[in-house]
Amino acid sequence: MQFDILSESQAKGTMTRLRYAEKEAQFRHWVREYSDLLFHHAVLRGFDRDSARDLTQETFISAWNAMDSFEGKASAKNWLFVILKNKITDHYRKSSGKISVLLSEYDHNFDEQGHWAKASYPRELTVNPSEATDVAELSRILHGCAAKLNSIQKAVFFLKYVDELESEIICTQLSITANNYWTVLHRAKVQLRSCLQKNWFLIQKI
Amino acid sequence: MKSISCKEAVHYMLVREEGRLPLLKRISLWRHLAICSLCRTFAFQNKLMNAAIKQSSATSSTLTEAEKEKMIGDILNSKPK
Ligand SMILES: [Zn+2]
Numbered sequence: 001m002q003f004d005i006l007s008e009s010q011a012k013g014t015m016t017r018l019r020y021a022e023k024e025a026q027f028r029h030w031v032r033e034y035s036d037l038l039f040h041h042a043v044l045r046g047f048d049r050d051s052a053r054d055l056t057q058e059t060f061i062s063a064w065n066a067m068d069s070f071e072g073k074a075s076a077k078n079w080l081f082v083i084l085k086n087k088i089t090d091h092y093r094k095s096s097g098k099i100s101v102l103l104s105e106y107d108h109n110f111d112e113q114g115h116w117a118k119a120s121y122p123r124e125l126t127v128n129p130s131e132a133t134d135v136a137e138l139s140r141i142l143h144g145c146a147a148k149l150n151s152i153q154k155a156v157f158f159l160k161y162v163d164e165l166e167s168e169i170i171c172t173q174l175s176i177t178a179n180n181y182w183t184v185l186h187r188a189k190v191q192l193r194s195c196l197q198k199n200w201f202l203i204q205k206i
Numbered sequence: 207m208k209s210i211s212c213k214e215a216v217h218y219m220l221v222r223e224e225g226r227l228p229l230l231k232r233i234s235l236w237r238h239l240a241i242c243s244l245c246r247t248f249a250f251q252n253k254l255m256n257a258a259i260k261q262s263s264a265t266s267s268t269l270t271e272a273e274k275e276k277m278i279g280d281i282l283n284s285k286p287k
Contacts, residue, residue, distance in 0.1 A: 024282060031278050036268045043267040053269060057277050064281050107213075114211025122247040129254060138254060139261040146259065161259050167224060186217055193251050 023067060031060055034077055038084050045088060045158040046146050055091070059084045089173055092159070095151030099180055102152060102187070109190045122193065125200050137203070138196070145195035153188035156181060210234045215245045219252060 035056055042052035062083050063070075070079055109120040116122070128134045149157060152174070159170045171181050210218065218235040221227045227235070239246050269277075 027282070028278055031274055035274050035277065039269050040267040052267075053273060056269070057280070060277060061281055110211075110213045114213035116212045116244050122244050122251065124247055125251065127254060129257075135258060135261065139258040142255060142258045157259075161256055182217060182220065185220055186213075189220065189252060189255070190216065192255060193248060196251070196255065 027060075027064055027067065030063065030076055030080065034080050035060070037077070038080060041081070041084060042088065044162055046149070046154045048147060055084065055087055058087055062087075092151070092155035093174055095155055099152050099176060099184065102150060103180065103183060107187060107190075109187075109194070120190070120194060123197060123201075125197060126204065127200070138200070141196055141199045141203075142192065145192050145199065148195065149188055149191065152176075153184055153191070156184045157188045157192075160185065208234070210238050212238075212242060212245050215239070215242065216248060219245075219249055223256075 038056045038059055039052050042055045043049070047055060059080060063080055070076070074082075109117055111117050127138060146154065146157060155174055156170060159165045159173065160167070165173075167178065167181055171178055174181075176184070215235055215238045218227055218231055222232065222235065239249060
């Protein structure tokens with residue numbers, strides 16, 4: 001009798017340990033299999049290497065803590081992406097608080113009549129869109145320029161042009177008004193183009 | 207019809223990208239682009255940018271094996287709350 005009870009609880013302990021080992025192995029597999037995809041997703045959305053790695057790690061921390069609730073209805077990959085996207089949205093939303101600072105600044109790219117200010121005149125670039133090296137170079141410069149946008153501009157820009165979300169959805173996600181959305185996007189685009197032009201002429205001179 | 211400024215033209219271009227610029231504003235934009243080479247340059251480069259941003263940047267965007275193993279170690283060795 002005594003012996004039976006003991007072995008039963010021992011068996012339970014072994015089961016738990018087994019299940020834990022299985023869970024751990026599963027988790028290791030997820031990190032090895034999916035971390036690059038998650039990391040790449042974050043990098044494409046304007047996060048530098050360190051921030052993208054932190055976001056990836058935070059995603060896996062949440063996944064590890066919630067692993068028991070993952071029932072395998074969605075694929076693990078999709079589940080991890082949902083967690084990451086939520087983290088990115090949280091990150092972006094924190095930045096939308098600073099929007100008033102941005103909007104209170106005068107837009108120096110235009111004069112009072114709304115004409116281009118001399119310093120911001122768009123100049124033609126010697127880019128050939130059908131030339132692969134030109135496009136690659138342009139893309140490299142553009143990513144560098146996008147990294148220099150402030151966080152709310154980055155959020156709007158990447159949600160629109162990389163995630164290709166509708167403006168209403170972006171406004172809701174970031175809790176900003178439509179007017180502010182258009183102003184932020186306007187400034188981001190003008191600033192990006194200026195940065196692109198400056199850097200493009202810089203490399204042409206070398 | 208009221209003529210628009212360059213600043214407004216840029217705004218119209220961005221709204222037009224979403225396919226929701228009303229006809230009258232579209233006409234104002236065309237008329238502006240017909241006379242303003244600066245905004246034509248902007249419009250052309252704006253399209254270039256939209257295409258280029260979707261291309262992955264040349265900088266490598268993968269984690270090293272060491273970073274992955276450290277990530278696993280950090281998470282598994284920390285006690286969940
Ligand atoms: Zn103009």
